[in-house]
Amino acid sequence: MATDSGLKRKVVILGSPSVGKTSITQQFTTPPTYNEAYYPTIESTSTRTVKYKGKDYEVEIVDTAGQDEFSLFPPKYAIGVHGYMLVYSIASRQSFEMITTLHEKILDQGGLEKVPCVIVGQKSDLANERRVTKAEGDALAKKLGAAFIESSARDNQNVDGAFDALLGEMQREYNPEPEKKKSSWWPWS
Numbered sequence: 001m002a003t004d005s006g007l008k009r010k011v012v013i014l015g016s017p018s019v020g021k022t023s024i025t026q027q028f029t030t031p032p033t034y035n036e037a038y039y040p041t042i043e044s045t046s047t048r049t050v051k052y053k054g055k056d057y058e059v060e061i062v063d064t065a066g067q068d069e070f071s072l073f074p075p076k077y078a079i080g081v082h083g084y085m086l087v088y089s090i091a092s093r094q095s096f097e098m099i100t101t102l103h104e105k106i107l108d109q110g111g112l113e114k115v116p117c118v119i120v121g122q123k124s125d126l127a128n129e130r131r132v133t134k135a136e137g138d139a140l141a142k143k144l145g146a147a148f149i150e151s152s153a154r155d156n157q158n159v160d161g162a163f164d165a166l167l168g169e170m171q172r173e174y175n176p177e178p179e180k181k182k183s184s185w186w187p188w189s
C-alpha cells in the first residue's frame, strides 16, 4: 500500500482473463480506442492526467494479466499502489466470483483491513448475455467497502466514470475532507 504522494496515483487493474481490463484502460488513456481482437496481456503501464475536484492527478495505470483463483498475487501489486480496479464481465459469473478472491488477496498481501477499490462490471452492452445483475454487483461492492459501476469499453460508457469513482475512493483515503464544523447550540457564537 502507498502513502499519499501528492498528486500522483498508482492504480492496479485486476480481474479474470478477457473481462476487458486492457480495453477499459486503453479507452481511458487514449480515447477513442477499442479493439474487437483479443490479445492476452502480460503487463502494461500507462498514464493519464485527470482533473478531480479541480486538481490535476497523474494516474499511473498497471494493466495486469488475467488472474484465476490459482494465480499467485505478485507482491509488486501491493507496493506503492494507491487503489485497485477490480473488473468482471457482466456476462460471466465466474469472473464475478473472482472479485472476492482478488480482494482477499490484496488485503492479505498488503496486511490491510481495507483498501480504496472500485468494482467494475464490464461489457454492460452485452445485455442479452447478462449473468450477473446490477444489484448483485452493488451488494458485493457494499460488502467489500468499494465503489461500484457498470461500464462498456466497447461503447465507451462509464469508462471515465469508473476511474472517477476510484479517484473518489482514493481521495477519501488519502485526502479526507476536513470534518465540517459542528454547528453550535448558541446561535450567536
Ligand SMILES: Nc1nc2c(ncn2[C@@H]2O[C@H](COP(=O)(O)OP(=O)(O)OP(=O)(O)O)[C@@H](O)[C@H]2O)c(=O)[nH]1
Pocket (backbone or CB within 6 Å): 015, 016, 017, 018, 019, 020, 021, 022, 023, 024, 035, 036, 037, 038, 039, 040, 041, 042, 064, 065, 066, 067, 122, 123, 124, 125, 126, 151, 152, 153, 154, 155
Ligand atoms: N462486448 C464487449 N466486448 C468487450 C468489451 N471490452 C472488451 N471486450 C472484448 O473482450 C475481449 C477481451 O478484452 P481485453 O480488454 O483484452 O480483456 P483483458 O481483461 O485485458 O484480457 P487479459 O489480457 O486476458 O486479462 C476482446 O475481444 C475485447 O474486444 C466491452 O465493453 N463489451
